[in-house]
Amino acid sequence: MLIRGSGVTPPLFLWFKFHFQCCLEFMQRRFFFQLLLICIGLALLFSGLFLNLDTATAQTMPTPDRLAQPTLPAEPSQADKGAQVYWLSCLPCHGDSGQGLTDEFKQTYPEEDRNCWKSGCHGNNPYERGFTIPKVIPAIIGPGALQKFPDALGLRAYVFAAMPFWKPGSLTDEEAWQVTAFLLRENNLRTSRDDLNESNAALISVGTPPTPLPTPLSAPPTGEKSSLALLILVGVVALAPPFIFLWVFRKK
Numbered sequence: 529m530l531i532r533g534s535g536v537t538p539p540l541f542l543w544f545k546f547h548f549q550c551c552l553e554f555m556q557r558r559f560f561f562q563l564l565l566i567c568i569g570l571a572l573l574f575s576g577l578f579l580n581l582d583t584a585t586a587q588t589m590p591t592p593d594r595l596a597q598p599t600l601p602a603e604p605s606q607a608d609k610g611a612q613v614y615w616l617s618c619l620p621c622h623g624d625s626g627q628g629l630t631d632e633f634k635q636t637y638p639e640e641d642r643n644c645w646k647s648g649c650h651g652n653n654p655y656e657r658g659f660t661i662p663k664v665i666p667a668i669i670g671p672g673a674l675q676k677f678p679d680a681l682g683l684r685a686y687v688f689a690a691m692p693f694w695k696p697g698s699l700t701d702e703e704a705w706q707v708t709a710f711l712l713r714e715n716n717l718r719t720s721r722d723d724l725n726e727s728n729a730a731l732i733s734v735g736t737p738p739t740p741l742p743t744p745l746s747a748p749p750t751g752e753k754s755s756l757a758l759l760i761l762v763g764v765v766a767l768a769p770p771f772i773f774l775w776v777f778r779k780k
């Protein structure tokens with residue numbers, strides 16, 4: 529209930545006034561002032577170090593051009609040549625890192641080309657000599673990709689017969705091997721620099737079902753939670769000494 533005109537000061541205000549007065553008293557003492565400055569300095573340093581390290585590095589890193597043609601090394605392997613084939617014939621649909629045609633990747637397209645499935649583009653009524661594409665263009669690099677292909681021979685046969693989607697059969701025999709070798713390398717399925725061919729491809733398994741991960745007993749703390757805890761810790765560490773000092777002095 530609010531007591532009007534009774535002269536009762538709200539307790540919160542009293543508390544604040546009391547602390548302010550005490551603080552002023554102590555501010556005059558050099559030792560306390562130095563201690564406070566050191567604590568604030570340390571708190572700022574630690575919070576800056578821990579909380580802003582990631583953002584700082586992210587801001588200073590230059591963004592490489594995602595769509596740039598990959599450079600061909602002096603002695604290119606089959607997979608290196610495959611990277612060129614990928615860039616030329618597969619990247620526009622399957623993404624710069626094989627992620628598939630995700631919403632995020634579509635942002636690299638000019639604004640008017642981002643809605644691939646509208647009428648007149650690659651939708652139901654494609655432009656003259658155009659083509660319709662399925663709503664989902666799958667990822668072909670990354671965890672869970674290429675699961676339907678038991679081995680590299682099958683993968684290569686599919687790519688040769690069915691890709692690029694808009695002009696199947698347009699890859700040369702060699703290009704199909706090269707781009708398959710590239711896909712194997714990018715999916716960490718093969719490290720050898722030897723050429724992939726009809727005799728070794730069947731021995732390289734591709735779509736091995738992923739082994740289920742054991743369920744952790746308790747969920748690990750999220751980044752958000754731990755940085756909040758850190759902030760509280762820094763606050764407590766910074767504020768504790770002056771308050772302890774205040775308390776000790778009052779006892780005397």
Ligand code: HEC
Pocket residue numbers: 613614617618619620621622661662664665666667668673674675676686687691692693694699707
């Ligand atoms: C015009 C867009 C387009 C281009 C260009 C294209 N693809 Fe595809 N790709 C697709 C679509 C759509 C599918 C899904 C087809 C389906 O499900 O029937 C697909 C499926 C695939 C698959 C099977 C993935 C899976 O798990 O089902 C592979 C492998 C593949 N593409 C490789 C390639 C390679 C290699 C190239 C370049 C030589 C290429 N694609 C170029 C659109 C494209």
